[in-house]
Amino acid sequence: MDQLTAMRTFRHVVDAGGFSAAALVLDMSHSVVSRQVSQLEQALGAQLLNRTTRRFALTEVGQAYYQRCVQILDQIEDAAQMVHHHQSHPSGLLRINAPMVFGIMEAGKWLPEFMRSYPDLKVDFVCNDRFVDLIAEEFDVGLRITRTLPDSTLVAKRLCASDMVLVAAPAYVKRHGAPRTPAELAAHNYMAYSLALQTTELTFSGPDGALSNVAVNGNLQSNTGMVVCDAVRAGMGITASATFVVCEDLRRGDLVQLLPDYRLHSRDLYALYPQNRHMSPKVRAFVDFVGDYYARNRWAF
Structure with a gap:
């Protein structure tokens, strides 16, 4: 019974x-x-x-x-x-994790509108530059900009691409000149983001499509891209940066692109969330909203 x-x-x-x-x-x-x-x-x-x-x-x-x-x-x-x-109906607490530089540079552009669209949501937006286990630390969704994703049980939705560009301040170029080929980077002060997959080597795709690996070296590295880019803006050296970080600088002329005929591997923006049979409305609303926002190329310069 x-x-x-x-x-x-x-x-x-x-x-x-x-x-x-x-x-x-x-x-x-x-x-x-x-x-x-x-x-x-x-x-x-x-x-x-x-x-x-x-x-x-x-x-x-x-x-x-x-x-x-x-x-x-x-x-x-x-x-x-x-x-x-x-x-x-999207409601309750939505916990979001994102890299520090992305949160600082990008979240303010769309997060207020997202929260106005879903007034019954409370958001805990946590930014850091360390590895975060979304499930263990009880995040609903994570945003990642990366070339490759590790194998995971998480669902990964690609939202858009962010090109990588080699940049320097006009003052640096005036003092040291601009490299004309990737090989000439050996003579320049390269500043590295220490959590990148490679900090001492860059891989370029040339105008003919051929790949070349170039060793780089410099006097500064940091585990946050903000420090590196601030140093480059101050004319201290060169770095490779995602366009979402430097597109405004390039538009204003505060930074210039170096080696424009050579391409670096781009990065992709992903939304990651736990794989559940029933996707919660708050996660679906967030992923759809951010996906719609970045469907347009936001980082052209």
Whole structure:
């Protein structure tokens, strides 16, 4: 016997005022309704209803049990409604993780509008430049700009690409000249982001498509791209940067692109989130919103 179903049937019998009336409401036969109530009484070891051929009445214990049934079934319905609302409407706390430089440079451009669009959401936006286990640290979604993603159980949705460009300040170029080929970088002060896959070598694709690996060296590296780019803006050296970091500098002329005929491997922006059978509305809303925002090329210069 399914006790919860039997409880619902018992409640309908009492609310409808009889077995036949309950059977009509439940779209069940009179005999099935009667059998479910009898099985419930047998399981409980108590008589809930006094029956006659024309009417029935609750026993004393039946009255007490009926009141508890109403409370329990209403709570179950409330819980189901809560889940339904949650699954159909973005709400609650959304925890987002992103690299520090991306959060500083980009989140302010779209996060306010996202939150205005979903006023029932609270957002915890955490930025750092260390490896973060999204599941272990209970993040709902992560944003990553990378060339390759490690094997993972996470779902990865590619949102857009960010080219990598070699840049320097005009003042640096004035003092030291601009490299004309990748090989000439050996004579320049290259500043590296220490968490990059490669900090001492760059791979270029030339105008003819040929690949060349070039060793680079300099007097500064940092685990945050902000420090490196600030040093380059100050005219201290050269770096390879994602365009989302330097596109405004290039538009204003505060930085210049070096070796424009040679391409570095681009990076992709991904949204990562745990693989669940039912994707939560808050994660879906965020991934769709950010995906729509970056569907347009935001980092051209």
